[in-house]
Every structure is written in structure tokens, then in C-alpha cells.
Amino acid sequence: MSLDHIRNFCIIAHIDHGKSTLADRLLEFTGAIPPREMRAQLMDQMDLERERGITIKAKAVRFFYKAKDGKKYEMNLIDTPGHVDFNYEVSRSLKACEGALLLIDASQGVEAQTLANAYLASDQNLAIIPVINKIDLPSADVERCKKQMEDSLAIDGSEAVLASAKEGIGIEEILEAVVTKVPPPTGVVEEPLKALIFDSMFDIYRGVMIFVRVINGTIKKGTKMKFMVTGKVFEVEEIGVFKPKMEKSDQLSAGEVGYISANIKEVADAKVGDTITDETNPTAEALPGFKDVLPMVFCGLYPVSTDDYAKLKEALSKLKLSDAALSYEPETSLALSFGFRCGFLGLLHMEIVQERLEREYDLNLIATAPSVIYKIKKTNGEEVVIDNPSELPDPTLIDAIFEPYIDAKIIVPADYIGVVMTLCQEKRGIHKNTSFIDTTRAVIAYELPLAEVVMDFFDKLKSATKGYASLDYEPIGYQEGHIVKVDILLNNEPVDALSFMVHRDKAENRGRGIAEKLKEIIPTQMFEVPIQAAIGGKVIARETVRARRKDVLAKCYGGDISRKRKLLDKQKEGKKRMKNIGSVEIPQEAFMAVLKVED
Amino acid sequence: MNAYLHIPFCTSICSYCDFTSFAGQETKMSRYVDALCAEIQSSNLEGPLQTVYFGGGTPSLLLPEKLELILKTLHKKAGFAADIEISMEANPETVDLTRLQSYRDFGVNRLSFGAQAFQTEILKKLGRGHDWARVEKAFADARQAGFTNINLDLMFGLAGQSFDQFQESVRKVCELRPEHISMYALQVEEGTPLARQVDEGLELPSEDQVADEYAWAQTYLLALGYEQYEVSNFSNPGKACRHNWNIWRGEDYWGFGLSAVGTVGNVRHGHGEDLMAYIEKAPQGYESLLEKEVLTEPIRAWERIMLQFRTQEGVLERDVEAYVRSQGGSSYKERFNRFEKEGFISLIDGRYRATSKGYFVLNGILETLMV
Helix, strand or coil, X not given: CCCCCEEEEEEEECCCCCHHHHHHHHHHHCCCCCCCCCCCCCCCCCHHHHHHCCCCCCCEEEEEEECCCCCEEXXXXXXXXXXXXXXXXXXXXXXXXXXXXXXXXXXXXXXXXXXXXXXXXXXXXXXXXXXXXXXXXXXXXXXXXXXXXXXXXXXXXXXXEECECCCCECHHHHHHHHHHHCCCCCCCCCCCCEEEEEEEEEECCCEEEEEEEEEECEEECCCEEEECCCCCEEECCEEEEECCCEEECCEEECCCEEEEECCCCCHHHCCCCCEEEECCECCCCCCCCCCCCCCCEEEEEEECCHHHHHHHHHHHHHHHHHCCCCEEEEEEECCCEEEEEEEECCHHHHHHHHHHHHHHCCCCEEECCXXXXXXXXXXXXXXXXXXXHHHCCCHHHEEEEEEEEEEEEEEEEHHHHHHHHHHHHHCCCEEEEEEECCCCEEEEEEEEEHHHHHHHHHHHHHHHCCCCCEEEEEEEEEXXXXXXXXXXXXXXXXXXXXXXXXXXXXXHHHHHHHHHHHHHHCCXXXXXXXXXXXXXXXXXXXXXXXXXXXXXXXXXXXXXHHHHHHHHHHHHHHHHCEEEECCEEEEHHHHHXXXXXXX | CEEEXXXXXECCCCCCCCCCCEECCHHHHHHHHHHHHHHHHHCCCCCCEEEEEEEECCHHHCCHHHHHHHHHHHHHHHCEEEEEEEEEEECHHHCCHHHHHHHHHHCCCEEEEEEECCCHHHHHHHCCCCCHHHHHHHHHHHHHCCCCCEEEEEEECCCCCCHHHHHHHHHHHHHCCCCEEEEEECCCCCCCHHHHHHHCCCCCCCHHHHHHHHHHHHHHHHHCCXXXXXXXXXXXXXXXXXXXXXXXXXXXXXXXXXXXXXXXXXXXXXXXXXXXXXXXXXHHCHHHHEEEEECCHHHHHXXXXXHXXXXXXXXXXXHHHHHHHHCCCCCCHHXXXXXXXXXXXXXXXCEEEECCCHHHHHHHHHHHHCC
16 A cells, blocks of 8 residues: 555744644644634643743644645644753654654744754654744844755755734645655555554543554554564554544554553553564564653652642652653652652753642642762772762762763853853863854854753753843763762751752852741741751851840730630741751741752 | 729820720710729629739729729629739820829829830930930829839830930939839731831831840840849839739639739630720620630740740749640750740749840740740
């Protein structure tokens, strides 16, 4: 059977360059959805995604397009996540395609994720169709975009389709370009089944739904499919495509894209990148490129009210069903009592999970400072890996500590090169090179310790460049660093939730910062409260909350007794809401403020 | 038995005061006194009375014959103990020798003058109607009238008063050699003109200054032979206010009159704050006037601890232990040991007492005992 009538493609773009709007317009133009009846930006399902203007989970939509050559094409549009945290998922989505629309905002030009995604797409040998979007905006500068494209991406600017997804300009040209420039899929229906899981999602009614691209063979209801990495076998219960509404179909064959549900309980059983084959007639070799996604950023999540621990546990286990990249395990803190050490793909992922927990599960959470995975070489030659300062072995047993680095590419208007380099320098960055996309915009490449980036790098970068900088990064392995663990002591007792790992050169600064902040927020107590930051036994910063001079010295006669009693009750109630840390009472909110560490 | 009587009339209202009192309503005083007497008569007050306390408001606005009427009513109702203490609050500008002599003749044997401060400008800011000369005059008149038990009220932590000015006020008060000195920290009470002034930016002395003033006064008064027998009260030996002492000890007391509070057995009673309603309802008998709060045994135990800790008598260790245990509380002991070590409290002969230093942070000490 010929696959000439099929086109599998995706849209890749920097955040906010109009990906979702373009997807909507393509569906609308081809009649897959009736205009105006649709929900705006249909492919972003979750509220949260819509609010953030990003797409967390890719989905595939099938629609048909009758091209100018008179033939009808089956178009499979595969949506891709747009953020660095989900790079691996993006790469798997690209694997399911033969072509990509590279969407560039006409007024913004090439941004960090434009570059990153374009590189990913060309690595996969996809046909790239450049589209310059938002050309209707007064600030649009099409020529500049073309020039940037040529200089930084080596893509012929004259091939770019000029469009405005919002205004419906250029939509047909885009569809024609997909038909003519994206090659049809290759694959052999007669071969044993080989399909790629390029995404999955969890539905509370159906369990896990996986999105697949069939490479060879055919999959249908009843097929005993085997996941080659996990080794698990499931019987296909339902098969179909999104058009964009879910529609069952009989089968998916080589070259096609669709969804499968099969009584899979959690997404971790159907790993993105895994290969599906038919257990009864297996393919010899799995598809290359599978990677287990591993969390890179960790933090402790604790319920503000300790009563909510069970609720948090339940919420995490539910989230885990739909989010394979999330990891969690119980953790106990003297200061925060019971919670979980959670692992995330990156900062955005961490933020999304926290927000979903608070919003969808109605939880009020405290998060400890984010941390990364350190590799410790012990003096006895043993190597240990830690994601929590509390796990650090005794310093006398440590030979060396290695910390993860990333390769960061920051695109900024030339005016901001100086401030960005200063910031990266402050963050212990190693400058790799600076190149120019055009005369006004530069790509600054740095190797940065991930630990520095997870603290507050994004915020600092944003404010230093008035929001003009865009950032993309990828992990590049470990380097030795002079890393120490700093403990914060209240009343000479360490507060576990405030311990952190940091480069020795920055230990004083950050330790002092936390001590000062604590001094500000700790209400005066009956006794003086010493606050110390210490590395092992060595105090590197010290503050003191002096003792309270007086509480109320009011009179109390016969008519005042009830009132006085109630006043004390109220004060006591207030104290109950405080965290008792090192026999020091600290208001909950204040303690949370300290956890939000800044340099 | 002890009785408190509230006289809710003033010539003007002080900026910090949140007691129930009315200015410019003096024409209602006569009817109010009738209502008060009606309440006393109809009550089931049982004597003999050990102490009677006229508070306000400004009780010294009472014409002597009205005071006589009230005391006679009380006497008839409950009888007086032979050594009864009859206290009366008075504003210096409202009294003269004749009036004080009459009060004395009718049985008042303890006077409490609201002196508050020495400096005229400070007194004015507080809304007081006197200056220091009036304090001296009233005090001299009281002595001449035969009063041998006189208290002067003095405030600290006042807006606009420097530490030096506070010291000057204390010295001036002491020059008069009153038997008793009440020293209050200014409290900003909700709904008072002072609270509004503070909202509008009136600056109050720092916590440090307030604490320094209190500490200095403690030392100064001690050196002059005064005893601090309660957080806010100092007296010559044997001259403590018995009325208040009895209440702090947990004895029963009746409250009569508008807004007056009393506690008899396990019931605390109060009155509303509506003057006309009080006057009109009083003839129907005292029950119609009262708002009641039942005090459970744990609350009474707690209040006793709370009040006794304010006094030099202190609290029995076993009472503290029994209370904490009854509340299912865990160890207060560790914390109390530290308080003792740091000199906030003493434990002598099975009795906890707040030290002069401990009075500063009594709330913090008490909170330790709460579950």
C-alpha cells in the first residue's frame, strides 16, 4: 500500500510564537473543526497549559487536506512541548514526523528555543518549513527574520512562508508546503509490528493512552503488544485517532499516527521512546534513541498543615500516573515534619507540579530550596549520588564532589550582552562563545553549574534583560567543584529544611543572607535566639534575635479578666500556627519566605 | 464578699479610655443612682462585704448624698465587715475639701486619684482635666479630710513623654508619699480616640523605652520602700488594695451598675453598655440586667493561675501541675526550669512567683502553660 497520501509533521517554535493558534487555524481551514465553535487553542487541554501559554503534553491530530494537485492527504499534526525541560519528549515527537513547521514570530525573531528546536529537527533529518508568523503586527520585521534564519540556522529565508495564524493569512500556503516539501512516511506494512511511543497521557476514565507512530506492520484491537524496554505486554483495547475529537478506528498501519488504550495503569509502564511490537510476531530490533527520563532538580514538598500529608501522598501518586518524569519519596524534616523529596525534569516542571498539586488537589505546600544531584567520591573510592543535602557523607570521608553542568544558550539584544555575561560570571559560568544572529542580537553560550541555574537564574536573567533574553539549555555532565554543605542553626540546633549545598566561594554570602532574613522574620522570644550559618563546625555567619523586652504590661481588674483570658487564648492560637523550630516559634509564612532563597 | 460599683459619668472622656462612661449626661446621674440602688436591693448579694470599690467613669462626680444613698443601700442589703475597705476613684479636679470630708464621713476610707503624669502638656494630650497643681491640691485636701490610704495612678509608655519626663512624673508622685501607686502601661484600645490618633500616625514610645520606664520605676519605688505586689501595683507594706487582692486571689465579687462585671461561684455576670436601657430595666430587678457567662472548672482554675501569677503571692506549683495535667498538656517543666534559670520566675516553698523581671513577659510565661 502506498503511503504517498500521508504527511506527518509538527510545529516547533519558541514559547508564544503562535504555535497553538496556527494549529487551530490549520484544523479550521481544512474543516476538521467548524470555525468559531471551537474552543480557542484546542490542542492545549489543561487550564494550566492555557494560562501559561505552553503545551505540556504532545498530542496528535489527524485531518484531511485536499491539495492543489487535486489529491486528498491525510495530515497528522503532532504537537510538541516548547520548553527545555521537555527536550527529550520533543525529540520523540519529532521522531514521529517527517517534517516540521519552524514557526518564528515576525517581531521577535529567532529565539533560544527556535534554535534548540531547529537543531533537534535537523538532527532527525526532518524537512523544515520555515514560517514567519504574526506578519500583521506593526512591529513585524520579516526581512530581519529571514536574515536571522539564514545566519543562525542556515535556512534559506526566501523559502519562508509568510503568515498570520491569528488573521488566517498564509494557511493554505503552509498546507501546500507540507504536502510538497514533507516526504511521505516510509515503512512496510508486511513487516512485523514496530511502533514508537512518542507520547502518553493519563485519562481518569481510560487510564493511560499512548500516542504512537507505526513504523512497520499493523496494530489493531486485540493485538498483544509488547513494550520492548519495559518488557510489559498489554492487549490493545481500543485504537483510534483524534480528528480532533476522539474517533475509534480498526487499525493503524505503517506510517500512521494515532492513539491506543490498553488497560495500562500508569504512564511509567508506557515510556516515551519505547518501541511496541507484536508479542506473537516480534520485530528483531527496537528503535534507537530510547532514554529513561531522569529528574534533574529536586526539592522537598511539605504540606503547610501536617494533617494534609495523606492528601499530598494521594495527590502525588495520582500525578505520577500521568507524569512519568515526576519522582517522589517520603522525607522527614524536623522543621517541616512529613513530606516528600520530589524530583523534576527541570525548574518549569517543578513549578507546574507544585501548581497542579495546589490547584487540582487543593493543597497548601512548602517547598524547600531546589537542589541538584551531586556525585560524591569518597576517600575509600566509593561513589555516592545525593539529591538532598542531608545525605551528604561526613566531610572527612569525602574525596571530591562533582556537580552537574549545563550548556546554556542565551539569546539577547546586543545591548544586554554585558549584563548577561556579568550574571553568568556571578553564577560561576564558563564562557564558551558569543556569536551574532544579526547585528542586533547575540547568542551567548555558557557552561553553567545547574545548581546555580535552579536557584534564581531565570528570574535574574529576566529582570536583567527586561524580559528580552531567551534561554535554552541541556545537561552536559559533571565537573568537580568545591561544594560544601551549609547548615543553618537556630538556638544552636540545625534546621534541616534550611541546609543547602553551595560552592565554597558563595557559602558566606548565602549563609549570611538566610541568617539576616531569619533575623527579620523571627519574632522576639523570651530568650535571645542565636542564628548561625555553619560549614561543619565552622560558623560563617551569625545574627542574633534579641530577647523580647516586654509583652503586655496591662492592668487586669475584675472587669478585664474574661478579656485578658480570651486575649491569651488568641495569642496561643496564633502560636499554634507557628512552626516550632529549635524551640523558636516562627510564623509559617515567614518561614516559607526564607525558603525562597535568593543570592 | 466584695462589691464593685460602676459610675459611668465623666466631664470629658480621656483619649485612651475604653471604660463605659458618658460625658455631658450628668442630668441622668440621679436616676442612675436610683437604678443602681434598685439593682442592689433586688439582687441576692450576701454579705458581709469585705470591700466596696467605686470605679468609673468618675465616681467623684457623685454628690455626697448620692454616695450615701448607695452605701446605705449596700449596708442594708448585705452588711459591712468591721474592717471594710471602701475605695473610690476620683479625678483631682472634681473634688474639694468639703466633698472629700463628706465622702469620708459616709464611710469611704480609700481614695484613688488619677494623676497619670506630671507634665501639663502630656495631661492635656491624654484628655485629662487637671494639671499637677490640682493633683497636689486634691491630695492635700484628702489628707486634711483624714484619708490615710491614698493611691495615685500613673501611666507610662505615653505618646510624647520622654523617659526623663516619666522619671520626673514618678518623682513628683513619690514626693506626695501616697500609700499606694498604680502604674499602668498605656494600652491602645480599639475604638478609642487614641487608637484613631495612632492610625493617623501618632507615635508611641518604643518597646525599649516602655520597658526601660517600667524597669526604672520598679527600682526607684522599691528603693523608697514600696512593694510591688502586682504587675501594675505598688504599695507601702500592708497598704495593698484589698478589693483587687481579693479578686486576684479568686474570691467572689459582685458587679453593680452599667458595664460592671462580677463573678459569683461559677457565673461571671456583666451588664450592657446602654445607659438608658439600664435605668429603665433596673426596676424590674437585677436578673433583667445581667449577661452571664458560665465558667467551667478548668477556666476558673486557669484564671486563678493567670491572676495569681500577676501577684507577689504567686501560684502553688501543685496547682500549676494539676492544671496542665488536667488539660492533657505535656511538659511545661523544661521551659519553666529555664525561666527560673534566667530569672523570670522563682520557685520557693512550692510556690511559683514572677520576679520583677518576669512581670515584663508574663504573657510569655503563661502561654507556656496553655495547651
